[in-house]
Amino acid sequence: MEELSKALKIAFASEFSFYLKAHYFHWNVEGINFQQFHDLFGGIYEEVYGSIDDFAENIRKTGSYTPGSFERFTMLSKIDDETEIPNAETMAQILLEDSDKMAEIFRMVFVISEKYGEHGLSDFIAGRQDAHRKHSWMLRATLK
Numbered sequence: 001m002e003e004l005s006k007a008l009k010i011a012f013a014s015e016f017s018f019y020l021k022a023h024y025f026h027w028n029v030e031g032i033n034f035q036q037f038h039d040l041f042g043g044i045y046e047e048v049y050g051s052i053d054d055f056a057e058n059i060r061k062t063g064s065y066t067p068g069s070f071e072r073f074t075m076l077s078k079i080d081d082e083t084e085i086p087n088a089e090t091m092a093q094i095l096l097e098d099s100d101k102m103a104e105i106f107r108m109v110f111v112i113s114e115k116y117g118e119h120g121l122s123d124f125i126a127g128r129q130d131a132h133r134k135h136s137w138m139l140r141a142t143l144k
């Protein structure tokens with residue numbers, strides 16, 4: 001169960017970092033296709049943010065405390081922090097790579113969750129994997 005809690009905290013911190021980056025790009029994107037990218041990043045951050053509270057409470061259900069500070073998120077997250085303002089296409093490329101990484105993290109966490117027979121949790125994790133598959137599809141299609 002310790003293994004599952006640890007994996008969940010890493011996935012949670014990574015998901016929060018991903019959310020923050022998508023929102024950061026939504027705020028700061030510029031260019032001739034501003035509206036398109038602003039809306040694309042907007043749809044992504046809103047979907048991911050909508051999952052955060054359930055995610056945190058799922059960690060509490062395993063008996064662990066939920067991380068919720070920038071310091072802990074930095075320690076745990078597998079998603080690199082962004083401090084620059086890349087151009088719009090680069091923003092989409094970065095988010096695509098991160099979204100693929102998130103789908104892969106959820107794929108691994110699902111296996112651990114199933115190992116402990118946590119089917120409800122597995123269902124949530126499967127939903128997150130699928131959500132990132134959709135975000136990746138939209139980002140990839142935009143970049144073609």
Ligand SMILES: [Fe+2]
Binds near residue numbers: 026042
């Ligand atoms: Fe906005």
